[in-house]
Amino acid sequence: MIVITKSNITEERIQELVQIIEKSGVQAHVSRGTDRTVIGIIGKAEPTLGEHLRQLKDVDNVVKISKSYKLASREFHPEDTVIDIKGVKIGGDNLVIMGGPCAVESPEQIDEIARLVKNAGGQVLRGGAFKPRTGPYSFQGVGVEGLIMMAEAGKKHGLLTITEVMTPEYVDVCAEYADILQVGTRNMQNFDLLRKLGTINKPVLLKRGFSATYDEFLNAAEYILAGGNPNVMLCERGIRTFETYTRNTLDLSAIPVLQSLSHLPVISDPSHGTGRRELVEPMSKASVAAGANGLIIEMHTDPDNSMTGDGVQSLFPDQFANLLKDLEKLAPIVGKRFDTTKEPAEAFATWTK
Ligand code: PEP
Ligand code: MN
Numbered sequence: 001m002i003v004i005t006k007s008n009i010t011e012e013r014i015q016e017l018v019q020i021i022e023k024s025g026v027q028a029h030v031s032r033g034t035d036r037t038v039i040g041i042i043g044k045a046e047p048t049l050g051e052h053l054r055q056l057k058d059v060d061n062v063v064k065i066s067k068s069y070k071l072a073s074r075e076f077h078p079e080d081t082v083i084d085i086k087g088v089k090i091g092g093d094n095l096v097i098m099g100g101p102c103a104v105e106s107p108e109q110i111d112e113i114a115r116l117v118k119n120a121g122g123q124v125l126r127g128g129a130f131k132p133r134t135g136p137y138s139f140q141g142v143g144v145e146g147l148i149m150m151a152e153a154g155k156k157h158g159l160l161t162i163t164e165v166m167t168p169e170y171v172d173v174c175a176e177y178a179d180i181l182q183v184g185t186r187n188m189q190n191f192d193l194l195r196k197l198g199t200i201n202k203p204v205l206l207k208r209g210f211s212a213t214y215d216e217f218l219n220a221a222e223y224i225l226a227g228g229n230p231n232v233m234l235c236e237r238g239i240r241t242f243e244t245y246t247r248n249t250l251d252l253s254a255i256p257v258l259q260s261l262s263h264l265p266v267i268s269d270p271s272h273g274t275g276r277r278e279l280v281e282p283m284s285k286a287s288v289a290a291g292a293n294g295l296i297i298e299m300h301t302d303p304d305n306s307m308t309g310d311g312v313q314s315l316f317p318d319q320f321a322n323l324l325k326d327l328e329k330l331a332p333i334v335g336k337r338f339d340t341t342k343e344p345a346e347a348f349a350t351w352t353k
Contacts, residue, residue: 091265121340198227238273247275
């Protein structure tokens with residue numbers, strides 16, 4: 001259920017309404033829009049609560065949300081969520097590019113790739129320090145050392161950083177070093193992990209499970225939102241279909257569908273979505289044309305010798321740079337702003353760790 005307030009409501013009155021709602025044993029989540037404020041009610045409410053709230057001063061309407069997810073829905077938050085991280089805006093009309101290797105391998109590797117991502121006009125450095133590998137004998141990532149290498153490279157080159165976290169125990173250390181925490185496809189329904197991510201304020205990029213429906217995906221996001229962390233972005237990274245030519249089938253429809261069902265930013269991952277280097281460029285452009293708020297792309301200076309098998313889907317640095325040049329032209333045509341500022345922002349210079 002959501003309570004839609006009148007447009008001129010004061011902050012004091014919003015807090016009074018929150019108190020009235022919470023007194024009845026349910027949780028209230030406030031979403032402030034430019035025009036109106038919406039209070040989402042989470043929990044099992046008394047059947048009479050809706051009618052009671054409807055009568056109150058400054059309440060315009062009370063509406064039942066029929067979907068199983070509430071805080072992730074457009075009804076709760078009609079405007080696009082824009083997440084501001086050190087001045088980089090993710091969501092709304094902004095296009096953000098995240099680039100980097102599948103895995104952090106060494107300080108030199110991540111430093112050089114960070115330089116190339118920045119020079120090409122990217123805003124976020126990606127790299128896994130903890131890798132969710134299908135087989136237990138495969139390279140599992142360099143761990144906490146990798147977080148430090150990445151944080152240093154991000155700071156030096158003026159890039160935000162994103163890295164995958166696989167278990168609740170590692171959330172705090174990953175949050176200490178990275179700007180965005182990634183939940184991988186295999187962990188989309190790791191509910192303990194999602195609950196833990198709800199207790200922090202760090203932005204989370206939640207990847208779609210490779211066989212998850214939109215409803216399951218949005219319910220996974222709901223776990224994080226319901227825990228109190230509003231900074232969630234959704235990532236379409238391909239689903240498993242009968243087709244074997246590509247590693248996964250990148251579901252382009254997911255982009256406009258998720259944006260219609262939800263206010264959360266939608267990022268596309270054409271690297272894991274296709275598993276083939278030659279498809280990353282066209283599917284990146286298709287994703288942006290379909291309305292994606294950003295892309296997360298694997299790029300490596302020596303993909304043939306990358307420590308995970310994902311070299312085959314990693315772009316070479318020049319391909320990455322050329323793609324971003326094309327995206328600069330494409331973005332305004334599809335109503336997106338693509339800020340390729342090459343100067344490190346103030347916020348990065350003051351980062352310590
Ligand atoms: C990755 O981003 O390197 C990764 C493992 O992604 P996914 O969870 O989508 O497979
Ligand atoms: Mn990968």
